[in-house]
Amino acid sequence: MPDETSDGLTAFEIAAQATAVAEKYAENSDDRADGVILVGEDEQKPSLSATPEELKKLLDVIENDIMPETEKGVAAGNKVFGAAILRNDLTCDLASTNTETDCPLFHGEVKCIYDWSKKIPASERGPRAQTGVFLATHEPCCMCVASILWTGFNRIFYFLPYSTTTAQGIPHDINTMHELWGVNSYRKRNKYFSSACIQELIDALDDGEVKTALQEQSGSLLKRYNDLAAKYHTEKATNDKNSLVLG
Numbered sequence: 001m002p003d004e005t006s007d008g009l010t011a012f013e014i015a016a017q018a019t020a021v022a023e024k025y026a027e028n029s030d031d032r033a034d035g036v037i038l039v040g041e042d043e044q045k046p047s048l049s050a051t052p053e054e055l056k057k058l059l060d061v062i063e064n065d066i067m068p069e070t071e072k073g074v075a076a077g078n079k080v081f082g083a084a085i086l087r088n089d090l091t092c093d094l095a096s097t098n099t100e101t102d103c104p105l106f107h108g109e110v111k112c113i114y115d116w117s118k119k120i121p122a123s124e125r126g127p128r129a130q131t132g133v134f135l136a137t138h139e140p141c142c143m144c145v146a147s148i149l150w151t152g153f154n155r156i157f158y159f160l161p162y163s164t165t166t167a168q169g170i171p172h173d174i175n176t177m178h179e180l181w182g183v184n185s186y187r188k189r190n191k192y193f194s195s196a197c198i199q200e201l202i203d204a205l206d207d208g209e210v211k212t213a214l215q216e217q218s219g220s221l222l223k224r225y226n227d228l229a230a231k232y233h234t235e236k237a238t239n240d241k242n243s244l245v246l247g
Contacts, residue, residue, distance in 0.1 A: 038187075039190070039191045043191050044189045044190055044191060044194075045154055045155075045189055045190065045191070045192070045193055045194040046189075046194060047189060047194055047196070048155060048156075048157065048194045048195065048196035049196070049201070050157070050196070050198075050201050052205060052210045052211070052214065054090060055198060055201060055202055055205075055214055056214060056217075057090040057091075058090065058135060058157055058159075058198055059159075059198070059214065059217050059218060059221065061084050061086065061090070061092045061095070061135060062082075062084075062135070062137055062159055062221060063217070063221060065084055065092045065095035066082035066083065066084050066095045066096075066097065066135075066137055067082070067221070067224065069082055069095055069096060069097040070082040070097040070098070070108075070137070070228065071228065072097070073097040073098055073099060074228045074231055074232050076099075076101060076241075077101050077232075077235065077236065077239035077241050077242050078097065078098045078099055078100055078101055078232070079098045079100060079107075079108075079170065079229075079232055080098070080137070080138070080168065080225055080228045080229050080232060081097070081098045081107055081108035081109070081136070081137060081138050082095065082096065082097040082098065082108045082112075082136075082137045083095070083096060083097075083108045083109045083111075083112035083134070083135060083136045083137065084096070084112065084134075084135045085112060085113075085116050085132055085133075085134060085135075085153075086132055086133040086134070086135055087128075087131075087132055087133075088131045088132060088133070090133060093116065093128075093132065094112065094115055094116045094119060095112070096108060096111045096112035096114075096115045096116075097111065098111065099111050100242075101239075101241040101242060105143070107140075107141065107143065107144050108136065108137065108138075108144075109134070109136055109140050109144035109145075109147060109148060110143070110144055110147050113147055113148070113151050117151075125151070125152070126152050129151050129152030129153045130152055130153075130154060132153060132155075133153070133155045133156075133157060134148050134151075134153040134155065134156045134157070135156075135157050135158070135159075136156065136157070136158040136159070137158070137159045137160060137225065138158060138159065138160045138164070138165045138173075139158045139160065139161050139162050139165065139173065139195075139197070140156070140158065140173075140195075141172070141173040141176060141177075142173075142176055142177055142180065142181075142186065145186050145195075148193070149192045149193060153193060154192065154193045154194070155193065155194060155195075156193055156194070156195035156196075157195070157196055157197075157198055158195065158196075158197055158198065159197075159198045159199065159218075159221070160197075160199065160222070160225065161197050161199070161200075162174045162185070164222070168225065168226060168229035169229055169233050170229070198218070199218055202214045202215060202218055203215075
């Protein structure tokens with residue numbers, strides 16, 4: 001007699017159920033691309049927005065919490081990517097930066113999640129992620145955005161888009177999207193999270209003193225990141241800790 005699972009089903013019955021589900025999806029394959037199932041608008045997370053005051057808070061976290069960590073990281077031979085986990089009121093819970101010289105997987109976002117997980121008790125991580133905000137200095141790569149998703153965050157803000165990352169001499173984020181999945185980007189809104197570019201949100205504000213002040217702060221930060229990227233590229237060839245394939 002076939003072994004039964006805890007719910008009383010045999011392996012044959014489970015296999016039959018799985019086959020039935022696959023056949024059901026195959027019947028509606030005309031509405032899907034290569035078997036990909038995309039949720040409708042009503043199941044996606046709402047679009048992200050931010051007030052001028054909230055945008056100022058996000059830029060301040062980048063400038064005061066993330067940037068100092070990144071300056072130290074670049075001095076040690078790491079890339080310019082940093083991240084922070086914010087509370088619901090957008091105050092900084094923890095900031096971190098890329099430390100690929102310690103581990104190739106320690107992109108800024110992954111290192112931030114790793115450090116935060118050591119700080120936050122396991123019983124609190126899910127609820128705090130669901131009510132918190134993930135902030136990245138650069139648009140997350142496919143590994144990092146998946147890591148943010150798996151941690152449980154449903155709101156992601158990033159400062160600089162892929163085009164800026166590429167201009168700073170690091171095109172791997174967009175290249176891996178192309179090569180692995182044949183796409184230009186992940187879906188900015190989906191059933192798990194919504195993401196938004198801080199620069200684009202600032203540009204969409206009504207003209208005035210507040211917008212000008214935010215643009216000036218944003219421009220100053222961009223210059224600092226460009227300078228740090230140039231420093232990284234200049235020094236990486238002589239850094240014996242940097243043997244990254246995707247350096």
